[in-house]
Amino acid sequence: xxxxxxALVTGGTGGIxxxxxxxxxxxxxxxATNYRNAEKAKAWQAQLKSQGVEVxxxxxxxxxxxxxxxxxxxxxxxxxQVDILVNxxxxxxxxTFHKMSPDQWMEVINTNLNSCYNxxxxxxxxxxxxxxxxxxxxxxxxxxxxxxxxxxxxxxKAGMHGFTISLAQENAKFGITVNTISPGYVATxxxxxxxxxxxxxxxxxxxxxRLGSPDEIAYAVGFFIPEEAAWITGANLSINGGHYxxx
Numbered sequence: 001x002x003x004x005x006x007a008l009v010t011g012g013t014g015g016i017x018x019x020x021x022x023x024x025x026x027x028x029x030x031x032a033t034n035y036r037n038a039e040k041a042k043a044w045q046a047q048l049k050s051q052g053v054e055v056x057x058x059x060x061x062x063x064x065x066x067x068x069x070x071x072x073x074x075x076x077x078x079x080x081q082v083d084i085l086v087n088x089x090x091x092x093x094x095x096t097f098h099k100m101s102p103d104q105w106m107e108v109i110n111t112n113l114n115s116c117y118n119x120x121x122x123x124x125x126x127x128x129x130x131x132x133x134x135x136x137x138x139x140x141x142x143x144x145x146x147x148x149x150x151x152x153x154x155x156x157k158a159g160m161h162g163f164t165i166s167l168a169q170e171n172a173k174f175g176i177t178v179n180t181i182s183p184g185y186v187a188t189x190x191x192x193x194x195x196x197x198x199x200x201x202x203x204x205x206x207x208x209x210r211l212g213s214p215d216e217i218a219y220a221v222g223f224f225i226p227e228e229a230a231w232i233t234g235a236n237l238s239i240n241g242g243h244y245x246x247x
Contacts, residue, residue, distance in 0.1 A: 003226075004028045006075070008031075008085050008123075009088055010062050013033060013041055015189055020088060020217070022218065024086075024222070029225075034062065034071050035060070036059070058075055062111065063114060063118070071122075072119070072122040072123055082126070084225060093107050096149050108152040109156050112156035112160070113157075113160060120167070124171070134176070135177070135178040136178075137163065137179075137180045140183060145244045178233055179232060182239070184206065184243045185211050186217060199211070206243045208242055220237055
């Protein structure tokens with residue numbers, strides 16, 4: 001299709017990442033994601049292919065500037081220059097702050113926040129040259145309201161939006177929009193592994209009365225991509241079933 005673009009979704013093999021990859025592919029875009037475990041990534045890719053979804057996979061550790069730059073070169077070699085970037089990669093290393101080790105802090109900051117610099121830096125100049133781009137950060141409700149035992153995670157996710165609103169100002173005149181999506185508690189494999197009674201307590205705090213689905217987050221990503229969304233930049237879209245409501 002004529003408006004097909006090249007999209008990179010970091011951390012695309014996870015629950016939300018997979019849904020985003022599928023959504024962008026369904027919109028007609030050519031999609032790539034990164035991996036650190038080749039065997040798992042190839043199995044994931046094959047599973048999607050059996051569903052009629054083509055996603056290119058390239059090696060890359062988003063926490064490393066050098067690895068992120070190599071990852072972008074690999075995507076460009078296989079598909080072309082990246083027009084749509086979804087900074088979705090994220091990890092947790094939970095623990096109360098007074099017992100948190102330097103490694104627990106730095107691993108989360110490097111993977112969740114520094115990755116936004118590492119990956120976006122490698123594509124931003126091309127987007128500016130071509131006068132078009134879409135950059136999305138997948139943040140979290142816990143970056144807005146905080147969470148016990150997640151000082152590192154909350155700091156990284158809150159930092160994403162500071163990155164978003166600065167980058168949005170710098171690149172608005174170049175046809176590039178930069179936005180944040182902040183999901184609440186979503187029924188990914190990681191969340192569903194939590195004991196049922198704990199999940200029930202979480203759901204009870206959500207006005208809608210349930211966890212979100214990865215597809216609902218992917219829908220929001222799709223919303224920001226078309227030309228009709230070109231006037232939306234520097235925004236943060238909360239998708240949490242009413243769990244946290246702010247301006």
